[in-house]
Amino acid sequence: MHPTDQPLAGKVALVAGATRGAGRAIAVELGRSGAQVYCTGRSTRGNPSDYDRPETIEGTAERVTDAGGTGIAVAVDHTDIWQVKALITRIEEEHGRLDILVNDIGGEPYVKFEIPLWQYPFEQGMKLFNTGFTTHLITSHCALGLLTRSPEALIVEVTDGTRRYNASHYRSTVFLDITKTAVDRLAFAQGHEVAPHGGTAVCVSPGWLRSEMMLDAFEVTEDTWRQAAEANRGTQDAVPPYEFVISETPAMLARGIAALAADPHRSQWNTQSLSSFDLAQHYGVTDTDGSQPDSWSFITAMETQPAEELDVTAYRQPHQRPGPAASS
Template sequence: MTGQSQQENRARTELRGRVALVAGATRGAGRAIAVELGRAGATVYCTGRSTADKPSDYGRPETIEDTAELIAAAGGTAYSAVVDHLDAGAVRELVARIDREQGRLDILVNDIGGEAYVHFGTPLWEYDLEDGARLFDAGFTTHLNTSHAALGLLIRQPGGLVVEVTDGTRSYNANHYRETVFLDVTKTAVDRLAFAQGHELAAHGGTAVSVTPGWLRSEMMLEAFGVTEETWRESAEANLGKDALPPYEFVISETPAMLARGIAALAGDPERQQWNTRSVSSFELAQHYGLTDADGSRPDAWSFITAMENTPARDLDVEKYRRV
């Protein structure tokens, strides 16, 4: 049995009987995390605003009901809920429902982003203030609302886990400007929220951790760059030294599977408190738990992107950053 199979089997055992809430599970990383937690044995409440009757802000076809069906197809138990996490009352009603139906909450994953309101390259004084506020509210206030409502239930049993999904590790974001003021502040605030929650949860045997994927090869990103899962790497390699999309850095991208597998393994780890208050990447989780991405590689995106700042891309061996 491979190391990955051993870890997955252990996670299935550890997560059986546990209850998870994944906020922002309609697509991308949130969907993958919800499915992986369900596959590993958890009962998963997955939330989003996109339904068959109400399309998303992104104009995407995915719905939260689809996510629940994917969890069921993976052998898990799922409950979908249409919730706007900016509506604190609606979030409290959701947590009350989980309490009524399950009597516990063991895992909270906050994965709502807000990237629909990002205007790259726009300075603060030219940024549409309403869009900037929407970005911050969608990407941070939703997390705060959800934790505020859910942590009282989560701490009833020791061992609760809160995962704040953000963009960039703490060390990377501390030294890099993240494209716009609103995006920069939003993503660093989410990391700080995990740090702060970890201090308060520690007394209850709980853990809070900030987790970032690398360059995520989500369905939205593939479509935005006009590539497919079969053509993305060839297209990125062809753009070495060019100002074109996808940029060459996309060669180090990863699917949502690696992040999802890492979070499921973290949730199933009886020693998960070692991660409390920390900022960790999908690569670090995969390396620690012996996991890989869907293609069997283990992309170390943040190291590769950082290396490109001081070394010409053509002189870097991308395989060195993808090997297991």
């Protein structure tokens, strides 16, 4: 492999929440670019988390190594500050540096939709908040001392929804709304603190992510999802809903983040909110099928026009944006 094919060779990355979905894909793409990637999470072989899923951090680390990087699986509960401190100490002892931090823990299995605050089971709501936000805060708190020693440190906070979209849209429940917007604000705040050290912090959001969990929830596969969604055009409460046609694999976001990490001018994005589509357009990357799904524009357009009347192909074409910008 030519050295230019691995622009992150020699870099050390930590992907918190690398077990599955976007976190797994991001870890793999960073590895493909040559990085050494610590892949953390709670699900290990023989000891799954309460998500009760088959994916494991060992499986992710193996994919990172197969892609050309070095994958290192470490079982960590990021709600436990002492476990996170031990992780950062290990990284410092083994490498003496940390260049890239990706906070991708989301807590989606703890979401209960359309339930008002006074009826929401408080313990479950706080579990969502602590898993989806406090983990990010703890990990950054522990990692930034080491990370800011790198002259080109990058922090990526992964959330659901761009800053512009979330600013004008209520996200179904108080706990979900606050969790996802707090992650974005954390990126904004961190950007101000790391900038004097040469660092960059951004918040990123995929569109409608076709993760392993989402495919299973809709009882479709990567081979059948499009046909199943198309078959439900104009049908109310169908599974999967027709608008699933705008979904994307975790690869598009991951490719965009890897390109961002390799960009010597990444500081132009400091404190900003970016969608997977924003990154894809700027860096010229695509999803696995060669398209660039613009989910947030499609979702916004659905507010004034039925999804089945929208030309979904126009929202999947590279270098086209039929709706308003969804970032910033």
